[in-house]
Amino acid sequence: xxxxxxxxxxxxxxxxxxxxxxxxxxxxxxxxxxxxxxxxxxxxxxxxxxxxxxxxxxxxxxxxxxxxxxxxxxxxxxxxxxxxxxxxxxxxxxxxxxxxxxxxxxxxxxxxxxxxxxxxxxxxxxxxxxxxxxxxxxxxxxxxxxxxxxxxxxxxxxxxxxxxxxxxxxxxxxxxxxxxxxxxxxxxxxxxxxxxxxxxxxxxxxxxxxxxxxxxxxxxxxxxxxxxxxxxxxxxxxxxxxxxxxxxxxxxxxxxxxxxxxxxxxxxxxxxxxxxxxxxxxxxxxxxxxxxxxxxxxxxxxxxxxxxxxxxxxxxxxxxxxxxxxxxxx
Numbered sequence: 001x002x003x004x005x006x007x008x009x010x011x012x013x014x015x016x017x018x019x020x021x022x023x024x025x026x027x028x029x030x031x032x033x034x035x036x037x038x039x040x041x042x043x044x045x046x047x048x049x050x051x052x053x054x055x056x057x058x059x060x061x062x063x064x065x066x067x068x069x070x071x072x073x074x075x076x077x078x079x080x081x082x083x084x085x086x087x088x089x090x091x092x093x094x095x096x097x098x099x100x101x102x103x104x105x106x107x108x109x110x111x112x113x114x115x116x117x118x119x120x121x122x123x124x125x126x127x128x129x130x131x132x133x134x135x136x137x138x139x140x141x142x143x144x145x146x147x148x149x150x151x152x153x154x155x156x157x158x159x160x161x162x163x164x165x166x167x168x169x170x171x172x173x174x175x176x177x178x179x180x181x182x183x184x185x186x187x188x189x190x191x192x193x194x195x196x197x198x199x200x201x202x203x204x205x206x207x208x209x210x211x212x213x214x215x216x217x218x219x220x221x222x223x224x225x226x227x228x229x230x231x232x233x234x235x236x237x238x239x240x241x242x243x244x245x246x247x248x249x250x251x252x253x254x255x256x257x258x259x260x261x262x263x264x265x266x267x268x269x270x271x272x273x274x275x276x277x278x279x280x281x282x283x284x285x286x287x288x289x290x291x292x293x294x295x296x297x298x299x300x301x302x303x304x305x306x307x308x309x310x311x312x313x314x315x316x317x318x319x320x321x322x323x324x325x326x327x328x329x330x
Contacts, residue, residue: 001055002051002054002055002058003051003102003105006042006051007105007109010035010038010039011035011109013031014028014031014032014035017031028124029117029121029124029125032113032117035113036110036113039106039109039110039113040110042106043103043106043107045098048098048102051102052094122152122153123153123154123157125153126150126151126152126153126154127154127256127259127260129146129150129151129170130170130234130237130256130257130260131234132177132232132233132234132236132237135173135174135177135237136174136177136178138170138171138174138175139174139175139177139178146167146170146171150167150170151163151166151167151170151256154256154259157259158255158256158258158259160252160255161252161255161256162252165252166252166253166256169250169251169252169253170253172250173250173253177237180240180244180246181232181236181240234257234260234261235261237257238257238258238261241253241254241257242254272301273297273301276297276300276301277293277297279300280293280296280297280300281293313327314327314328
């Protein structure tokens with residue numbers, strides 16, 4: 001129990017972050033590296049002795065059996081004629097548990113980390129530069145320079161991308177990204193003054209207006225605020241490039257965003273859907289047709305979407321005269 005508690009304390013934050021819909025791949029891989037380092041620190045005799053000591057202390061405090069590891073008889077294998085080697089036998093039960101169980105569990109978890117995350121690490125690092133947060137960092141810092149090897153792996157992964165043209169396209173797009181997002185929706189007023197009003201500015205007003213000019217960082221917070229629900233996402237950037245025909249001006253950047261939008265961050269959403277299918281389509285509902293199953297799946301999986309109850313009732317009532325008489329009061 002103590003071992004599982006330590007393992008879950010390391011892997012649970014990483015697991016929760018990987019299940020979020022909008023994740024930063026660089027931050028995700030940093031959490032993966034931190035988890036791997038913590039698991040490697042646990043794989044030592046000192047950490048094992050600390051675990052055994054904590055377990056014994058917990059057993060003593062809760063009046064549990066504190067007899068330690070159960071001693072078993074050592075099995076001896078008969079050596080055949082001509083055999084020069086023999087199986088190594090552990091005299092201590094704790095040593096046997098440490099090697100066969102404790103170290104084995106840690107090695108398997110570390111190996112699963114390597115098999116899952118090392119393959120696409122470099123491509124995902126390039127894709128992280130396409131996040132709105134990274135675009136804002138590039139826009140607000142005039143001295144910001146991209147790494148020398150930026151978009152190297154993504155150019156090899158996606159056909160049709162010119163690596164030499166992608167970097168200047170990215171820098172140009174980041175500088176005008178805030179204005180493009182703000183111009184996607186019409187403001188309340190277009191003009192600062194009425195047509196018949198003359199614009200008169202004194203020297204003091206000009207100086208004060210220059211000093212009070214909005215910084216890029218302030219405009220960025222109005223566009224991308226992590227605490228608001230209207231946070232700009234990758235799909236918003238993709239729609240901006242598509243709806244305004246900006247893919248003609250940034251063709252390589254558009255291909256990069258296409259590849260990013262088609263890449264799932266994790267399989268947690270699909271796994272949740274399959275779990276919902278098991279709950280909805282049970283043995284007693286085996287004759288359910290496809291359309292009803294899809295509707296129930298949509299209602300179950302997309303609970304975060306706001307639904308107008310009155311409009312739903314009206315739509316359902318108009319499907320038949322009987323329902324219309326029963327549900328419509330006017």
